[in-house]
Amino acid sequence: MNGLIWGDSGLGDGWANLALDREQEGRTRGGGAPLLRFYACTPTASLGAYEDEAHALRPEYCRVQGIPIVRRRSGGGALYLDPGQICWTLTVPATEPSLGPWLARLGDGVCCGLTAQGVVARFRAPNDIELDGHKAGSLFLGVEDGVLLAQGTLFGSLDVETMLKVLRVPKEKLTTEGFRSAAGHFAVLPPLGENGAPGGRQEALAEALGAALGVPWRRRVPWPEPACHAVTATPKAEGRESYSTFVKTAGGVLVGYLRLDDRGCVASLRLHGNVQMRPHGLFTQLQDWLQGASEAELPPRLSAFFSGRLWELLHFSPDDLLTLLRRLFERRRQAAAMALPAEAVNTIMVHDPEGRRDTFSILEAAEAVLVPYCAKPAWCKWRHRDGCSECGRCAVGDAYRLARERGLQVVTVHNFEHLEETLGRLRAGGAGAYLGMCCNNFFLKREYAFRAAGMPAVLLDISGSNCYDLGQEQRAYAGTFHAEATLNGPVLEKVMQFVPRRPGTPALTIPRAAGTRRRDALGEEVGGESGGCADGDVRHQLP
Structure with missing residues (x-):
């Protein structure tokens, strides 16, 4: 592997940083070099690659406050980003990556970089950076076309109140006591020493991540502006008449929305989750694959889908997806037998x-x-x-x-x-x-x-x-x-x-x-x- 090239693109909005992520991914794919970009972000709601906007965020609040909603390239759960956080994106050539080992390898690398600055941190699998048992940051992965993309945040400061208003929590939680309780779950990085500078923290992290990658050298370069902003609309939620349910797995919560046609077959299906997997478009491919399927056809169709391609689901399995799909179909029987609308049986x-x-x-x-x-x-x-x-x-x-x-x-x-x-x-x-x-x-x-x-x-x-x-x-x-x-x-x-x-x-x-x-x-x-x-x-x- 070539040496690590890294830099700082400065403060940008969510769309500008998404465009830079995509360009960075393309540069690694075309040139084979691992690239590490540090950046700060104006207030932004960052959806995981496979998450459901309605399940994870409060879109109306974001619209009124002018907070953009951006679907990042990596998986995992929704985040609220603001200028007080240290954000970073790493792209690495990886033809056959396994997500679990990569998460541990990079998470330990981040902790080594912090420890080098006197901040004792530990990586808690699958995604968290912790200080004294409190969450101080996150790390998520995505893989597409031979490039592994890792994205992380570290809390230099944290606006808990806005975070809770952006993320999907019931309104009653938005109280002074609720903010205080939530703040107790997090930790922020201690200030740098008298002569410290943000660049010094970045350099320590770049050195440690380069060591985790096993590359022979690290070089800092000026980071170019994005060629254009990438604007991608997030999928709209299904109407209230659609059936929905969730399944808790070791890898995260899977969420599904289903509409059935008059024959009881799939008319539309959306699959989401705060999960990590590869390839990047696996859920979209599966949704298309199951179009028109009856409940009886689910097992053979799923088997054929997963046997015909390369894939990895981090800490969840095709059986978990089958359970989710069966529970979605069961909603129709519940509604008919109990004479209840979809909104009621969804509870x-x-x-x-x-x-x-x-x-x-x-x-x-x-x-x-x-x-x-x-x-x-x-x-x-x-x-x-x-x-x-x-x-x-x-x-x-x-x-x-x-x-x-x-x-x-x-x-x-x-x-x-x-x-x-x-x-x-x-x-x-x-x-x-x-x-x-x-x-x-x-x-x-x-x-x-x-x-x-x-x-x-x-x-x-x-x-x-x-x-x-x-x-x-x-x-x-x-x-x-x-x-x-x-x-x-x-x-x-x-x-x-x-x-x-x-x-x-x-x-x-x-x-x-x-x-x-x-x-x-x-x-x-x-x-x-x-x-x-x-x-x-x-x-x-x-x-």
């Missing part, structure tokens, strides 16, 4: 560790209903207790009533540890499946706990002021979150129609009386006297 999440069950078979096997305490009103005396008076003033009472009518166990989950304990007890007791409620943010972040339980579940997305919206997830885990989430009552009613009544334990109405000791749905005695949030009977299951 139903299916967790099936073995990947063999559909929504209806899981509901048929459900033996318990798990309700998050944050869905109970803050004024309700049952908020931190198992049980419900079914007073009719919130949808949680409907969940308890519907479960009681079917002889199901009901548990109000008080905190994250209680969730793990409850799932463990259900599994030990031989429960085949369960129905739960949580926000999709919680599920995506804590999917490992659901997977560890080893039971399939149907989970209903909750809305309102949930803990992730407000940046108070740690309070929620501890059971001290005070705002309220909301269950979707109509969706809950429709879903529960497919949960059969269980023989055995009858659902009873217990008159409220002073001194009555309560038991939760797992048969454990709960301290305190029974009491409701309104007049009437206290309804619960006897053990």
Whole structure:
């Protein structure tokens, strides 16, 4: 490999830097030299190469604030770029690159460059540069036509408030406390020494990345202006009538949007994800390949697609894509059986560790209903207790009533540890499946706990002021979150129609009386006297 040529193109807007990325990629492809460009960027929303704009960003806010949305050449998740960050793009000839080793090699190189300046950093696979366990930057890859493109950022400073407004987080998170909570996850590089200059930091990084590449020399050159700005429109989101779903994988979250024709075949399909893969246009090729396919044709078509070309999916597989596609097709059956519009069935999440069950078979096997305490009103005396008076003033009472009518166990989950304990007890007791409620943010972040339980579940997305919206997830885990989430009552009613009544334990109405000791749905005695949030009977299951 030739020596590393590097330089600094200075401050530019998102489109100018995208044009420079493309020109740099072309120069490496044509001349064979590895090139490293440092730059700063005016405020820009940077989408990963394969991401969905509507899923990752808040486009309307970006438009009003004049923040351009640019789809970068590398994969991974969306970023907010501003002049306080050190940005860099590296292009390297690589005919047969493997993404995982390249990420580790370059990530370690960046950390070596920082360490040379007295900043102790470590690379956390697959993408993060960390200082003392806090994220200080990112690194993502892309590959196209024999050129590996690596793009990274390091936080010289960080505008957390604007970042949260640009990236797709619910509006309720945009509070002073939410900003403070988010800022605690990040770290910025310490200032350079008295005689330090930004060029010195760049030179140390260039030296370390050149060493990681194993090139014999490094040379700095002036960087030319872009020949022209590259303007590429991002794909428009499908209409609300389209089906959507997501699948959590080890490599990132896959997101799909599907429209079906009158025959039930693919009319349009969009695949996205904060993932890394090669070749660059793999999702686009797969979308075209599956056009007109029926659900039964998915496995052979996918097999033929991946057997006929070279490809690499970093920490996810064709089986994950098949799972995503099957869940998209399943949306149509959900909508027809439950008489719900696409927008409503899109809030139903299916967790099936073995990947063999559909929504209806899981509901048929459900033996318990798990309700998050944050869905109970803050004024309700049952908020931190198992049980419900079914007073009719919130949808949680409907969940308890519907479960009681079917002889199901009901548990109000008080905190994250209680969730793990409850799932463990259900599994030990031989429960085949369960129905739960949580926000999709919680599920995506804590999917490992659901997977560890080893039971399939149907989970209903909750809305309102949930803990992730407000940046108070740690309070929620501890059971001290005070705002309220909301269950979707109509969706809950429709879903529960497919949960059969269980023989055995009858659902009873217990008159409220002073001194009555309560038991939760797992048969454990709960301290305190029974009491409701309104007049009437206290309804619960006897053990």
